[in-house]
Amino acid sequence: METNKRYHGWWVVFCSFVIALYGWGLGFYGLSLYLVALQKAQGWSPATISSAVTFYYIAGAFLVMQVGDVIHKRGARPVVIAGAGLMGVGVLCLTVIDRPWQLYLAFLLMIPGWAAMGGGSINTIIAQWFNRRRGLAASLALNGATCGGLLFAPAFAWAIDTLGFATACMAAVAFVLATLWPLALFALRPRRDGEHDAGDEPSAAHDIGGEPMSRGQLLREPRYLTMVGAFSLGLLAQISFISHQVAYLEPTLGLKGAGWAVSATSLSALVGRLAVGLVIDRVDRRAASAAVLCVQVSAMIVLLSSESLFGLYLGCVLFGFGVGNLITLPGLIVQQEFPRRDFARAVSLNVAINQLVAATGPSILGVLHDLSGSYRTSLMVCLALQLAAAILVLFRPRGAVRDA
Incomplete structure (x- = not known):
């Protein structure tokens, strides 16, 4: 080895x-x-x-x-x-x-x-x-x-x-x-025969024979649907807020201040992904996903309840903690719950569905802003989406099948 x-x-x-x-x-x-x-x-x-x-x-x-x-x-x-x-x-x-x-x-x-x-x-x-x-x-x-x-x-x-x-x-x-x-x-x-990370078994030991599940079969799996649904809702809220973040913050912080808030969000995303990455291999991935989403729920609460400079920056930092993790965690849940043979197809399908759903978000928030005259309704919708995602991801119907 x-x-x-x-x-x-x-x-x-x-x-x-x-x-x-x-x-x-x-x-x-x-x-x-x-x-x-x-x-x-x-x-x-x-x-x-x-x-x-x-x-x-x-x-x-x-x-x-x-x-x-x-x-x-x-x-x-x-x-x-x-x-x-x-x-x-x-x-x-x-x-x-x-x-x-x-x-x-x-x-x-x-x-x-x-x-x-x-x-x-x-x-x-x-x-x-x-x-x-x-x-x-x-x-x-x-x-x-x-x-x-x-x-x-x-x-x-x-x-x-x-x-x-x-x-x-x-x-x-x-x-x-x-x-x-x-x-x-x-x-x-390509990885050579017998080449694997220290502590890992050779991949062949984890393989389950047969063809990978089709996309239709995956979409009929309840545990897969709860994962895809949760991250689609979470990313819908996330992409929606990010696309309107500067417009929401600019009246209070000014353009430069809003730019600094976006940078703080990005830095928090970097730290958040590293922090979760250090522990995620030792904890339940669905529970960790729910916790990350709840941090973003708290960010929306802070942003909705405060107009101070500190409150707006704090809300952006809390929100950033989950930004990177929502694209990392689905693949780790798939690893924990599905055979290795299904990993590539299950992850790619999840990313595609998430992308399709999230693509509608910026337009939805723009319409809500125009109808209500402010971003308050839009942020409340983001909060509701993230809370629903945090609850949905905890549901894992049927027995989980690990590849390890």
Whole structure:
């Protein structure tokens, strides 16, 4: 058995961190930067560009459903290399388009990249190398997503402002491909026979024979539905609040103050995922998920009951604690309750459904704000969604089946 210090899986974690850093940087946080740049360059309305973004998320969800199976059959290396390349080509296409319909074509190229570099892909990659310490490994890898907002997006924004949109995109894509492709070639090799983390059994000892459950069978499993439903509700509230966070805070904190609050939320997300990652392999994952959601419920209560600077910042910090964990925890619940053979398909399907549901959130909160004249009703809806998610995730019908 290889010692822990030499275990190649930790290179896989590092590579997955970089994948998430670039994937969320270009394919998630970068969308708001593209919106502003295209609005200035082309004069297109935010509604025109936002409709293409909605298409990006909805169409992307159907590709995300497939990514776990593709990685399982073809390996992670070609999926990530091809996905990153298509993401880069799509971003470069944004710099030369001059008709709104062409925006959809550029996003069509970016969608496979988002699938290959998103949560479903990374959870599947980590699962191929880790079992006993999968929670810690997944938490470390997916912190790249948070750093995509903390590091990559601000650097990209600075480059756009300094160099211009086209030059900044070319520089960003060149940097991403020049660093990620060699790393993926080295790190994302297949696992060799007998190679496993210290303390883990060889994976064959945990396999249950037969074909993986179909997506239809998964969606008929009550314990799977309670998990998917809970995280769909939680992420619906989360994405909705994040998309309106600056608009909600700006009247009280000002634009700069709201920006600092967003940074505090991101830092709290980083700390929260690390903190949960250190203990999640030793606790019940559904109970931990409910606890994380309850922290976000408390954040909504603080934000609704206080208009002071301290209260608003505290609410944002509490909310941030759960931001990263809601994309890490579903895969860990699947590991705890389903055979290994079902992991890739179950995780990818969950990510796709979560994405489809969450894509409607920003519009729903906008409508609620317009109807009520304030964000108070919107925050109350977020609170109710998170509370419902915390309760639902605790239901685990039928016996759980671990792969360990």
